[in-house]
Amino acid sequence: MVAMRNYNPVTKEVIEALKAVVGAEHVFADAESLEKYKTDEETDPRFFHTPEAAVEPANAEEVAAVMKVANKYIVPVTPRSAGTSVSCGAIAVCGGIVLLMERMNKIIEINTDAMYMIVEGGVRTVEIQQKANEKGLLYAGDPCSSDSCLIGGNIATNAGGNKAVRYGTTRDQVYSIEVVTPTGDIVELGARLKKKSTGYCLEQLIMGSEGTLGIITKATLKLLPLAPYKLDVLAIFTDVEKATGIVPILVKAGLNPTSVEFMDNSFVRSASDFSELKLPHYEDGSYVIITIETFNEDELESKMEQLDELCNANGATDVLEADERVWTIRRNCLESTRVLSKVSTSDDLVVPVNKIASTIDYLTTLAKNYPFRVFTLAHAGDGNLHFQILKGDMSDEDWENSLASFHAKTYPYIYNLGGRISGEHGIGSKKVDPMEKYTNPIEMKMMKDIKKALDPNNVLNPGKVFNMK
Numbered sequence: 509m510v511a512m513r514n515y516n517p518v519t520k521e522v523i524e525a526l527k528a529v530v531g532a533e534h535v536f537a538d539a540e541s542l543e544k545y546k547t548d549e550e551t552d553p554r555f556f557h558t559p560e561a562a563v564e565p566a567n568a569e570e571v572a573a574v575m576k577v578a579n580k581y582i583v584p585v586t587p588r589s590a591g592t593s594v595s596c597g598a599i600a601v602c603g604g605i606v607l608l609m610e611r612m613n614k615i616i617e618i619n620t621d622a623m624y625m626i627v628e629g630g631v632r633t634v635e636i637q638q639k640a641n642e643k644g645l646l647y648a649g650d651p652c653s654s655d656s657c658l659i660g661g662n663i664a665t666n667a668g669g670n671k672a673v674r675y676g677t678t679r680d681q682v683y684s685i686e687v688v689t690p691t692g693d694i695v696e697l698g699a700r701l702k703k704k705s706t707g708y709c710l711e712q713l714i715m716g717s718e719g720t721l722g723i724i725t726k727a728t729l730k731l732l733p734l735a736p737y738k739l740d741v742l743a744i745f746t747d748v749e750k751a752t753g754i755v756p757i758l759v760k761a762g763l764n765p766t767s768v769e770f771m772d773n774s775f776v777r778s779a780s781d782f783s784e785l786k787l788p789h790y791e792d793g794s795y796v797i798i799t800i801e802t803f804n805e806d807e808l809e810s811k812m813e814q815l816d817e818l819c820n821a822n823g824a825t826d827v828l829e830a831d832e833r834v835w836t837i838r839r840n841c842l843e844s845t846r847v848l849s850k851v852s853t854s855d856d857l858v859v860p861v862n863k864i865a866s867t868i869d870y871l872t873t874l875a876k877n878y879p880f881r882v883f884t885l886a887h888a889g890d891g892n893l894h895f896q897i898l899k900g901d902m903s904d905e906d907w908e909n910s911l912a913s914f915h916a917k918t919y920p921y922i923y924n925l926g927g928r929i930s931g932e933h934g935i936g937s938k939k940v941d942p943m944e945k946y947t948n949p950i951e952m953k954m955m956k957d958i959k960k961a962l963d964p965n966n967v968l969n970p971g972k973v974f975n976m977k
């Protein structure tokens with residue numbers, strides 16, 4: 509639930525002020541244009557909200573000037589990159605202006621000696637990955653949405669993804685960011701340094717703040733050496749507990765995998781059907797995709813042998829060398845559920861890695877008491893679970909009540925394990941209530957004090973992460 513404060517409407521005067529900043533052709537206030545921004549990847553119409561205007565700035569100076577207009581007239585601003593948020597992060601829940609980042613799409617510099625890349629906030633993640641690869645380097649951020657999402661959105665949400673188990677999440681790939689503050693100043697935070705103990709680490713505070721503390725307009729990204737030897741393995745299990753139980757075993761064995769991704773059989777079937785691909789044990793298998801990368805061919809071979817032994821010893825039905833098809837199936841998981849249910853919700857929970865098997869077991873058993881279908885995915889190597897809950901043909905009332913009851917039993921369980929209610933998708937506006945309920949009150953007060961200090965008029969992305977009363 510979003511606690512609305514009284515914002516002013518976007519009047520003709522505000523529209524004129526915005527046109528003066530970005531040019532008339534980059535301000536949209538007609539119903540047809542605004543319809544596109546009423547949702548992001550959210551499928552439940554209860555969460556849709558159409559903004560009053562959308563603006564497309566060309567650079568940080570224009571973003572800053574938009575924020576000055578927003579503060580002058582007290583209208584909210586919602587930053588929006590590609591709108592692939594699954595937590596209603598890019599929805600203008602309090603109305604006002606949507607700030608579109610897509611024009612800021614330049615790669616400014618790639619330095620192969622010092623191994624960094626400077627990009628504007630609106631560059632597509634896949635382009636960054638490809639440009640780094642072309643130079644024999646790696647940009648290690650790799651959310652499953654990389655084909656569509658933008659780097660500013662990734663930094664704002666601290667996106668995780670397929671390679672986080674080895675390289676960390678987006679915040680670990682960033683040296684510094686250029687940020688427009690909620691009151692319209694421009695500041696460079698961070699530095700291209702290996703280490704730094706010079707005051708507060710403000711760049712890390714902005715990263716993952718979901719566009720509530722600043723707008724990311726530029727970033728200096730870390731590039732890594734690209735490992736020349738790589739193999740994907742598909743370990744198939746018919747017992748879910750054994751499939752997820754392999755994760756801590758692999759971590760402890762020191763294999764340092766790049767990816768450890770789990771898909772239950774519901775996802776195996778739906779994503780294989782969607783992708784028109786069928787791999788072994790489509791009917792009864794849970795898949796664990798494991799990627800090993802090395803700088804030495806012998807090391808790859810010995811790690812593969814060790815991996816094969818460990819999977820077989822721990823109940824794998826089959827251990828196969830995999831190809832790109834397995835990643836196509838993995839990347840299509842979320843999309844594939846849309847065919848089965850127009851409305852679904854993506855729960856993104858994170859627990860300590862050694863608790864992942866018991867958590868999946870607990871939640872799968874719990875879900876059997878409800879009329880919805882639950883499909884399970886996990887960036888298993890990081891303890892990050894995605895429960896995709898499908899509404900099917902349930903009534904709105906049953907859906908709402910069932911979800912509320914399921915979550916009331918899920919979230920305390922997760923917190924008791926030392927987990928949290930988002931591992932990578934963020935709180936957005938969808939999880940504001942549990943965020944407020946389960947976060948330590950002193951921690952919550954610290955967050956609100958920071959927000960108040962940086963955004964005194966609460967105009968930047970209000971209704972996200974928590975409510976300002």
Ligand SMILES: Cc1cc2nc3c(=O)[nH]c(=O)nc-3n(C[C@H](O)[C@H](O)[C@H](O)COP(=O)(O)OP(=O)(O)OC[C@H]3O[C@@H](n4cnc5c(N)ncnc54)[C@H](O)[C@@H]3O)c2cc1C
Nearest residue numbers: 589590591592593597652658660661664667668719724932
């Ligand atoms: C098929 C699919 C797969 C996905 N897989 C993953 C995955 O593997 N890992 C993962 O972490 N997420 C995943 N996601 C979720 C989503 O893609 C990520 O959260 C992504 O980082 C959002 O990027 P975006 O460009 O779409 O940002 P948006 O959705 O537009 O915005 C996300 C949030 O960031 C804010 N924001 C956007 N741009 C800026 C900016 N420049 N400055 C400040 N704030 C900003 C917005 O206000 C919003 O709160 C997936 C989503 C889909 C649909």
